[in-house]
Amino acid sequence: MNERWSQLSFEDRMATVEFRVGERAHITVDSDICRSCTTKDCVVACPANLFAPTADGGILFNYEECFECGTCYQVCNSEGAITWTYPDGGQGVVFRRG
């Protein structure tokens, strides 16, 4: 995995939160736009590892374990590739206070 998050293993990071998965995908990715993206920043930047490159150059995205951190929206430089909203009320990530 990405060196930058290595102080905490991926499993431990995911275990610190709970996800209430809503019916509606709060983030959508337009794989057609991603095909022309050469850097694929989102794949490396997403702390929850939710972006996976596909063989045809596009992106497979899964919104269910999203931390709602907004990193993907920040790093993506392609207009319209990511549509980002918060999940509906009562859904989404639940951070615990340890």
Add this chain to the structure above:
Amino acid sequence: MPTVARAWCSDVADAPLTPLVVACLRHADQRPEVDPLTAAVTRAPRTATASAADWGALEHALRIAAAWSGRVLAVAAGTPAAEDTLRQAAAVGAEVLRVETSGSYVRDIAGDERALAQAIVAGVGTVGQPALVVCGDRSDDRGTGALPAFLAHELDAAQALGLVRLAVDGDRLQGERRLDGGRREIVRIPRPAVCSVEGGERLRRASLAAILAAADATVPVYRATSGEAPDERLRLGRPRPLRPRTQVARPPAGDSPRARVLHLTGALATHEPPTVVGPTDAATAVDAFLEFLDRGGYLPQEDSRE
């Protein structure tokens, strides 16, 4: 009072100078249920008995006592429920003793096992001085494996722990222990000793008559009077998710939020953009792989020119 001890070892119980071999058994539920969400443990008293390692320890004790013409004492610490386990030991010919310990499971786990070892040694002392104590190397209930070492300390005896084999070697014992890398070590163990064994040895079967007789017998009880206070240095808390220490992170460089996030995540700095090669045929995959090696400078110069 007729006891299991007298009923089953009448031929040796009256001979005070015969060596005493003690088998320590821990009465515990072998298949407790653990709630994956809350980590609450549910125990069923019906299925509680000693672990395979403990029964193996009893079988070793019986064999060694037979070789030394000694007697066997099976001891279990705990509530009256532990008498079920002791009756099974009585049915195969051991004298038995229950050491009454107070305190809940949680108090027990918070305390170290030294108090338990003291109670067991005091209880065994009422029967005789042991030449050998054999324990299972772990139990399913807690199972820290520390008890044999504490027993050895209390008895001022030699200790050999985690044995896979234990045999009589004249007046001494010979044990075999696993070492790293698949090697074995053979140790000579003087008397008195405390040994813990792995669960490879199966306990002999008791006859039906012995089982029926043991079922009604009274199990002698020793009530420990001191040394039961848990160690206050250890405290138990609620199970919680891991919470790493907070660390001070330097603010990332960059004028725009995007530049700062890129700096923080290293999305552009530390990697080659992810690519998926395939699905493809073998020849194209090999070409792509060689191209990658060439690009990374992993191939000698002449190879890359081909």
